[in-house]
Amino acid sequence: MLWVDKYRPRVLDKITVHEEIAQNLKKLVSEQDCPHLLFYGPPGSGKKTMVMALLKEMFGASAEKVKLEQKAWKIDAGTRTIELELAMLASTHHVELNPSDAGFQDRYIVQEIIKEMAKNRPIDSKGKKGFKVLVLNEVDKLSKEAQHSLRRTMEKYSSSCRLILCCNSSSRVTEAVRSRCLNVRLNAPSAEQIIEVLELIAKKESLQLPPGFAARLAAQSNRSLRRAILSFETCRVQQYPFTVNQAIPPLDWEQYVSEICSDIMKEQSPKRLFQVRGKIYELLVNCIPPEIILKKLLSELLKKLDSELKHEVCHWAAYYEHRMRLGQKAIFHIEAFVAKFMSIYKAFLIATFG
Amino acid sequence: MDEEQLIPHADELEWLETNSFLVESEGEDDLPFIAEEIRQDDGDLPFSAALPRPHESQVSRKRSWSEEDEGSENIGEIIKREESGNKRRALDFLEREQDEDWLRYSPPQKKAPAVHIASESDVLMVEPPVKEKILSRFAVEIEGDCVPVTGPYGDRVYAKMKSSKTDIEGPKKQRKEHLKYGLLSEPIGIIIKKLDHEAFAKAFEENDCLSCHQTHSEVPTFSEKLWVEKYAPCSFTELLSDEQTNREVLLWLKQWDSSVFGSQVRSTTDDVLSALRRHSSPVQHKRFSGGETFFEQGRAAPFTRQSLKSWNADKHIENVNGFSESWSKKATVDHPLEQKINASDDRSSLTLESKILDAVQIASVTADSKPKCLVIDEIDGALGEGKGAVEVILKLVVADKKAKVEKPNSTQQSLSEFSSRRGKNSATLLRPVICICNDLYAPALRPLRQIARVHMFVQPTISRVVNSFAECDIRSCLNTLQFLNKKKETLNILEVGSQVVGHKDISRSCIDIWNKIFQNGKSNRAKSSTTNLNGHGDFEFMYSLLSNRGDYDLTMGGIHENFLRLSYIDPMMIKTVTCLDMLGVSDSLHQYIMRTQQMSLNAFQPPFAIAIKRLIALVDKPNIEWPKSIQRYRAMSLERKDLLKNWQSKISPIISRHLSTEYFAEDFVSHFLHILVPPTLRPIALHLFSEREKDDLAQLVDTMVSYSITYKNSKAEPLKGAHNNGTAKDVSILILDPPIGDFINFKDYQPTHLELSLAMKQVLLHEVEKQRILRENSGRSLNPGNECNKDSQDSTITKLEVLHDIITKSASVKGNDKPRLAMLKLENEDNHKNLNSKSKKIVSNTSVTAEVTGDLKKPSRPISFFDRFRQGCNIDSKNHVSNLQKAATAERDSRPFLFKYNEGFTNAVKRSVKIRDLLL
Numbered sequence A: 001m002l003w004v005d006k007y008r009p010r011v012l013d014k015i016t017v018h019e020e021i022a023q024n025l026k027k028l029v030s031e032q033d034c035p036h037l038l039f040y041g042p043p044g045s046g047k048k049t050m051v052m053a054l055l056k057e058m059f060g061a062s063a064e065k066v067k068l069e070q071k072a073w074k075i076d077a078g079t080r081t082i083e084l085e086l087a088m089l090a091s092t093h094h095v096e097l098n099p100s101d102a103g104f105q106d107r108y109i110v111q112e113i114i115k116e117m118a119k120n121r122p123i124d125s126k127g128k129k130g131f132k133v134l135v136l137n138e139v140d141k142l143s144k145e146a147q148h149s150l151r152r153t154m155e156k157y158s159s160s161c162r163l164i165l166c167c168n169s170s171s172r173v174t175e176a177v178r179s180r181c182l183n184v185r186l187n188a189p190s191a192e193q194i195i196e197v198l199e200l201i202a203k204k205e206s207l208q209l210p211p212g213f214a215a216r217l218a219a220q221s222n223r224s225l226r227r228a229i230l231s232f233e234t235c236r237v238q239q240y241p242f243t244v245n246q247a248i249p250p251l252d253w254e255q256y257v258s259e260i261c262s263d264i265m266k267e268q269s270p271k272r273l274f275q276v277r278g279k280i281y282e283l284l285v286n287c288i289p290p291e292i293i294l295k296k297l298l299s300e301l302l303k304k305l306d307s308e309l310k311h312e313v314c315h316w317a318a319y320y321e322h323r324m325r326l327g328q329k330a331i332f333h334i335e336a337f338v339a340k341f342m343s344i345y346k347a348f349l350i351a352t353f354g
Numbered sequence B: 001m002d003e004e005q006l007i008p009h010a011d012e013l014e015w016l017e018t019n020s021f022l023v024e025s026e027g028e029d030d031l032p033f034i035a036e037e038i039r040q041d042d043g044d045l046p047f048s049a050a051l052p053r054p055h056e057s058q059v060s061r062k063r064s065w066s067e068e069d070e071g072s073e074n075i076g077e078i079i080k081r082e083e084s085g086n087k088r089r090a091l092d093f094l095e096r097e098q099d100e101d102w103l104r105y106s107p108p109q110k111k112a113p114a115v116h117i118a119s120e121s122d123v124l125m126v127e128p129p130v131k132e133k134i135l136s137r138f139a140v141e142i143e144g145d146c147v148p149v150t151g152p153y154g155d156r157v158y159a160k161m162k163s164s165k166t167d168i169e170g171p172k173k174q175r176k177e178h179l180k181y182g183l184l185s186e187p188i189g190i191i192i193k194k195l196d197h198e199a200f201a202k203a204f205e206e207n208d209c210l211s212c213h214q215t216h217s218e219v220p221t222f223s224e225k226l227w228v229e230k231y232a233p234c235s236f237t238e239l240l241s242d243e244q245t246n247r248e249v250l251l252w253l254k255q256w257d258s259s260v261f262g263s264q265v266r267s268t269t270d271d272v273l274s275a276l277r278r279h280s281s282p283v284q285h286k287r288f289s290g291g292e293t294f295f296e297q298g299r300a301a302p303f304t305r306q307s308l309k310s311w312n313a314d315k316h317i318e319n320v321n322g323f324s325e326s327w328s329k330k331a332t333v334d335h336p337l338e339q340k341i342n343a344s345d346d347r348s349s350l351t352l353e354s355k356i357l358d359a360v361q362i363a364s365v366t367a368d369s370k371p372k373c374l375v376i377d378e379i380d381g382a383l384g385e386g387k388g389a390v391e392v393i394l395k396l397v398v399a400d401k402k403a404k405v406e407k408p409n410s411t412q413q414s415l416s417e418f419s420s421r422r423g424k425n426s427a428t429l430l431r432p433v434i435c436i437c438n439d440l441y442a443p444a445l446r447p448l449r450q451i452a453r454v455h456m457f458v459q460p461t462i463s464r465v466v467n468s469f470a471e472c473d474i475r476s477c478l479n480t481l482q483f484l485n486k487k488k489e490t491l492n493i494l495e496v497g498s499q500v501v502g503h504k505d506i507s508r509s510c511i512d513i514w515n516k517i518f519q520n521g522k523s524n525r526a527k528s529s530t531t532n533l534n535g536h537g538d539f540e541f542m543y544s545l546l547s548n549r550g551d552y553d554l555t556m557g558g559i560h561e562n563f564l565r566l567s568y569i570d571p572m573m574i575k576t577v578t579c580l581d582m583l584g585v586s587d588s589l590h591q592y593i594m595r596t597q598q599m600s601l602n603a604f605q606p607p608f609a610i611a612i613k614r615l616i617a618l619v620d621k622p623n624i625e626w627p628k629s630i631q632r633y634r635a636m637s638l639e640r641k642d643l644l645k646n647w648q649s650k651i652s653p654i655i656s657r658h659l660s661t662e663y664f665a666e667d668f669v670s671h672f673l674h675i676l677v678p679p680t681l682r683p684i685a686l687h688l689f690s691e692r693e694k695d696d697l698a699q700l701v702d703t704m705v706s707y708s709i710t711y712k713n714s715k716a717e718p719l720k721g722a723h724n725n726g727t728a729k730d731v732s733i734l735i736l737d738p739p740i741g742d743f744i745n746f747k748d749y750q751p752t753h754l755e756l757s758l759a760m761k762q763v764l765l766h767e768v769e770k771q772r773i774l775r776e777n778s779g780r781s782l783n784p785g786n787e788c789n790k791d792s793q794d795s796t797i798t799k800l801e802v803l804h805d806i807i808t809k810s811a812s813v814k815g816n817d818k819p820r821l822a823m824l825k826l827e828n829e830d831n832h833k834n835l836n837s838k839s840k841k842i843v844s845n846t847s848v849t850a851e852v853t854g855d856l857k858k859p860s861r862p863i864s865f866f867d868r869f870r871q872g873c874n875i876d877s878k879n880h881v882s883n884l885q886k887a888a889t890a891e892r893d894s895r896p897f898l899f900k901y902n903e904g905f906t907n908a909v910k911r912s913v914k915i916r917d918l919l920l
Helices: A019-030 A047-064 A099-119 A144-156 A175-179 A191-204 A211-220 A225-238 A252-266 A270-285 A290-303 A307-326 A330-353 B002-025 B027-044 B053-070 B075-091 B093-105 B107-126 B166-180 B188-213 B243-267 B270-277 B284-296 B349-361 B379-385 B388-409 B415-424 B443-451 B474-486 B493-498 B510-518 B522-531 B535-549 B552-563 B574-596 B599-604 B606-616 B629-650 B661-676 B691-706 B718-723 B728-732 B740-744 B758-782 B790-817 B832-841 B847-857 B862-874 B876-891
Strands: A037-040 A067-077 A080-090 A094-097 A132-136 A161-167 A182-185 B146-150 B156-160 B317-321 B339-342 B374-377 B433-437 B452-456 B710-713 B734-737 B822-826 B897-901
Touching (some): A019 A047, A099 A132, A191 A211, A191 A225, A252 B661, A270 A290, A270 B629, A290 A307, A330 B552, B388 B443, B443 B452, B535 B552, B552 B574, B574 B606, B599 B606, B710 B758, B734 B740
Parallel strands (some): B317 B433
Antiparallel strands (some): A067 A080
């Protein structure tokens, strides 16, 4: 098993990065009931880990006995019946799923699944009906309609089930849903925290980790703990007795983006833009989210840019990212940003060097 | 007072008496007269006075009847009635206008209502108990509501508005009835419609007169007839289309003369003629078609049509195909037509068939002596749904052909016999059929094309269409002209250009549209030179082009795909930026429209494309490609996601729940590939590894198993390879399974991770398999649910022994392959089914497992099976193995072994291995 998964804390007590939050959650659970929860924070900050630990705290070891179910849903939506299949993880106490997989029909799924859960509630040892927990991942990708339908069902079935929502940005969760949940923000771990975790792992693996190297790993991880651990393991595999200056293998797609950037810097013309388009398509095909591409593109470009242009370029990046979220075809907008950059940069070059 | 009143009253009465006679005498033709009046009135005042008329006439009729009934003696009574009617009328202020109208056209009665009020007092005195309360000079005397009425001499009385008298009740009831229908006998809508029709007919007549007399055409509003119809060419010479085509069609039509008129005379025998004469139609062709109907009735009608189809059966149906543009005079070419069927309107084949048969077989009832020529318009439209039209026509034609073929054979037969046979062919074609379509190459027209003569109508040249501006479509030209004429504006070019009305819905293909966007080509320029269109007109043209196409998603996709390939001059990338901005806005608009379903906003889509055209259009022809990349991107990323999903489902949920697609693609895959390929792993024999290396390997294998990743032979068909005795060339390429390496396999990109050597991969593959089996076993033995009861266990034991024997045997058969490593696997599994499925799961490129499963599926031939087993035992090299295994099974309480045989696995160091060592 990879270290990322191997050393993932399984109980709330062992969580080190967001220790305080973990303790608070523990107190919350100890009162036998808890409100709906909304966890949000950047990727790699430990949301899911926290959720799993929380479930274990609630239901004990049985929460870990999960199985994957491909459940086919038949939903009667007024005039038509919708049939769709959705993979979900289920234990006796909770159900975990990605409602955004259902695409535009997500709101039916959300309602239906909660209703179904309300129907068959587990009965605890005292004969009381317990509640089930529904873990919804990527809530921010849910459509507005689904989120609205969520808030109604949340109230209606609040006696029988609890929702744990996970998302990256709470700003894309409607106010109505947010206000019905206890919001828990898990911020990205700081470099120190990452180093701490890395050292812990090194100790358990009985490895010698030079402090400087750990700092470099943490710095390169972009404050994502799992990325740090992954690259730590990669380095371990590449070369064991660690040296401080050991090369940390870059992410391939990031490498590719920086290649694109150097392409852009070399020549600014429609023809070059056409080549860039092909490369961006390559990234998109391989499931890299367009926002991430744009962000990386910007940060790579900024590295090479004269400081007086940085502000303008940032502005346009934000502008086109906004457009991208409004639209549907990400390629248009990324390309528009690249074209805009080319235009600005070329004007700058001509102004500077004549 | 009374006397004063009486004197004029007597005069009045006298006058009224005569007048009543007058009315009486007019009684019979009173009603028609009124009706006529109404009609005339309507012509002048179609809306104001017309509405309540029918009711009025009814009332007046009633009145006249009542006068007839009671005669002239009881004038007072009449007056009373009149008065009551009048009173009622006075109440209904709605009907006031009607009253006036009525007064106007029947002046003699005008006085009556005025007069009788004066006489009212008289009447009151005659019948005091009845009339007491109805009228009074003082309002106080009247109970309830009253209305003031003034006589011609200024006398004022008050009339009671309601009365319970029986004679007043009648009209009241009537009124109630009327109220039900909104005061009128007929709904007002119908009346208005009627009046409109009348007015229209009148205007139409007038117009006809005007055109007949060739008087001023300045009277503009009366030409209700569409110009398209009005100025449709009446003769061949007026046609605008190609001369040659016109002549050909005319010639073709002429060719029919022989069959329709000429030959029939020649070939019809006398008795037929005599029979036909009974139908007594003066004109030749009519007689002929009469014969047809007669023939249909099943009576002996022995006429032959020797030369009927002699000239050319293949020209039987003519497709007048003008598919370039609609209405290039296709329909007008055939003017001597009498029956025209619009095939696209009569969709069902059944109705069409009956119509066609009607047209072909039944004579025109009208007296003009022309035979029918069947014209089927929009035949391609008929195919869209009905599909039957062409079949019907084909059936008709084929029937004729058959008849023609049959004819030589039947010459010797008696005529009656022949006719009876023909009688079954109810549908025969004796008339030319002309089909008109827009698209000659519509798939359903294919059969028709083979039998029909095809005339193509090309777009009339611009010189021919003098006034053409609307895309050379004459019909829309005319419509536009008429529209403009209605507005009584002088025609100038700009206005004509700006007429959106003139443009029909022209939808073009996407490629056309992209061409138009990217090219400021000749076609546009030529058009603008002829019609002197400026940019405005161009905008209109493009707008209608784009909005008629509609599919903005695709249109924009095509623009995006192609515009960077154009070599427009753009040193500062400003045009490019603007174009992409346009595309971006269009995209977000599209998304918005889709989300909110406000399709009307689509009207704002075309300007984006037009703006792009303004920026980058060139003169030379662009090389347009169909936009595939977005489709490709969507399909590919879906494929990748599916792959990931499948993979996730194989991994245990504890790990896979954290492995979202984004996380995988962003962070995971690069590192994972690095981890999978440790550079420290040397391709040497396992036992030569140092402790650390062994640890590393163990960890790697552990990782691979828990993430359920392995290597697989990229050359598929492992079973086949096994049957070929496992030649080494098949093993040449081992790739990761699932192929997660693809996720970083970008174009023009050299992945940073290394590649393991083949040997190492094989070692790993083997180790992973081993590990996986071990894990599954341990998992299963831990799993209490899989235990089964004793008796089934017994039966499975025997089977497993058999299985075990097969394994040994097949191993011995394969002995010449020199297996370097034989692995015996302790199988804890008791359930036969589980074993079977397990053995399937074990690396499938070993022929052993394949044979095992194969043989287990065929338990019906145990004899040969045991024979082979004995043979196998004879081979001494493997004897001890099987013996040992047997001992082991005995020892271990019939716990079976699974023998795994790895082919093609090379290891540098050879070493003899004892099975014993492998058993734990």
